[in-house]
Amino acid sequence: MTNDPDDIRAQVADLLGEPTDPVESDLDDIAARLEEAHDLLVRALESVEKG
Template sequence: MTTDPDQIRAMVAALLADLPDPSADDAEHIDVERIAASLEEAHDLLVRALESVER
């Protein structure tokens, strides 16, 4: 796992880039499960990054 902050930011941004806009007109059709999965994946990436810094 990289510890480069810019690379970690880019990885998180890539994971969150496809999330829909909750304030959009068609917000009632948003796939909440997909949003949750993307957020969980970004969270896991950040946790792994922090764990690698602690070593």
């Protein structure tokens, strides 16, 4: 896991993609991408804490 903030921002941006107006059929996909972004941020915070 990289601690470089720019790398982390880029990874989150890749996961979230471009903002759009979601339709109901996209909600599961959006939820999965948000969960992945959350997990990425949690791992980044944990790696900073471990130092």
